[in-house]
Amino acid sequence: MLFRYHTSVQNTPAASSIVQRAREAAGGLSQRDLAQRAGTAQSVVARIENGTSSPTLDTVARLLRAAGFGYELRLIPLSPPDAVVESYKSGIDRASLIENLRKTPEQRVRTLEAMHRFSDEAKRARVRRVAEEPT
Amino acid sequence: MIDFATLLNTLGDNEVEFIIVGGLAANVHGSARFTDDLDVVYRRTPENIARLVDAMRPLNPYLRGAPLGLPFDWSAATVQAGLNFTLTCSAGAIDFLGEIAGGGSYDTLVAHTSKVPLFGHQPLVLDLPWLIHVKRAAGRRKDLEAIAELEVIQALDRDR
Numbered sequence: 001m002l003f004r005y006h007t008s009v010q011n012t013p014a015a016s017s018i019v020q021r022a023r024e025a026a027g028g029l030s031q032r033d034l035a036q037r038a039g040t041a042q043s044v045v046a047r048i049e050n051g052t053s054s055p056t057l058d059t060v061a062r063l064l065r066a067a068g069f070g071y072e073l074r075l076i077p078l079s080p081p082d083a084v085v086e087s088y089k090s091g092i093d094r095a096s097l098i099e100n101l102r103k104t105p106e107q108r109v110r111t112l113e114a115m116h117r118f119s120d121e122a123k124r125a126r127v128r129r130v131a132e133e134p135t
Numbered sequence: 136m137i138d139f140a141t142l143l144n145t146l147g148d149n150e151v152e153f154i155i156v157g158g159l160a161a162n163v164h165g166s167a168r169f170t171d172d173l174d175v176v177y178r179r180t181p182e183n184i185a186r187l188v189d190a191m192r193p194l195n196p197y198l199r200g201a202p203l204g205l206p207f208d209w210s211a212a213t214v215q216a217g218l219n220f221t222l223t224c225s226a227g228a229i230d231f232l233g234e235i236a237g238g239g240s241y242d243t244l245v246a247h248t249s250k251v252p253l254f255g256h257q258p259l260v261l262d263l264p265w266l267i268h269v270k271r272a273a274g275r276r277k278d279l280e281a282i283a284e285l286e287v288i289q290a291l292d293r294d295r
Contacts, residue, residue, distance in 0.1 A: 016249075017246075017248060017249050017250070017262075018246055020250075021245070021246075082271075082279065082282075084279050085279050085282050085283045085286065086283070088279060088280045088283035088284075089283045089286065089287055092283060092284055092287050093167070094287065094291065096167050097165055097166075097167060097284070097287060097288055097291060098291060100165045100166070100167050101165045101288070101291060101292070104252075105163040105251045105252065105253060105260075106252065106253050106254065108162050108163060108165065109139050109140075109159065109162060109163065109253060109254075112139070112159075112162050112169070112170065113137070113138070113139055113140070115169055116136050116137055116171070117136065119169075120136045
């Protein structure tokens with residue numbers, strides 16, 4: 001089994017969200033409150049939370065500790081490349097994915113809802129056509 | 136037809152603690168694949184179960200695929216006694232999951248989520264690496280194509 005050990009939390013969504021969540025779980029600490037407790041500047045916390053800085057694990061741990069939390073690192077087994085998955089990749093329409101990534105998450109969900117409406121309408125039209133066919 | 140806005144607003148308005156996983160999480164991350172239900176992992180504390188039950192009651196949840204007329208009591212006691220619920224309701228199909236393969240419970244997964252602005256709320260959505268991880272862990276044949284797409288999205292994201 002292949003194991004990869006992530007020695008850094010740099011640029012991962014977890015680094016920003018876990019600090020923010022620790023503030024909230026500590027009773028709604030402000031970024032400034034947390035920074036003061038950790039002996040750092042509010043801008044350091046802000047940059048971590050908005051994903052523009054690359055905190056070391058020690059920095060994240062210090063902020064979590066200041067909010068009253070510890071943390072746990074776990075090894076996650078990563079599967080080696082799967083031949084079937086790799087073969088599917090060649091057939092994926094990257095242009096439509098790139099277009100999708102330009103949308104906001106809410107726009108993506110609304111597009112999905114529009115697909116649902118279209119699918120439902122197509123089903124209803126099929127039922128109407130069958131009902132109207134002469135027997 | 137599924138009304139994601141109604142479902143997410145119903146849960147959000149009632150402060151239910153949940154994480155969006157499955158097809159809608161993939162869609163939020165950029166997937167172009169169709170999904171016909173909403174999968175969420177809910178927190179199994181008594182307080183949250185009570186909020187979940189109260190929130191969903193007006194939407195008349197019922198066991199999906201079960202014959203109409205079967206006795207089904209949507210209550211905190213039912214949710215406490217079970218774990219994963221595959222339901223249909225007036226806003227569409229929704230799965231309430233107490234645990235998922237490879238990811239565990241809400242409390243385990245929550246560190247691997249991001250808040251995403253959707254319909255006036257900021258629900259937690261499982262992040263892309265963990266979404267791929269749990270889909271691999273589920274080991275379902277039908278997920279392989281979805282995993283391929285998510286890995287392509289991950290690569291496109293890195294290149295942006």
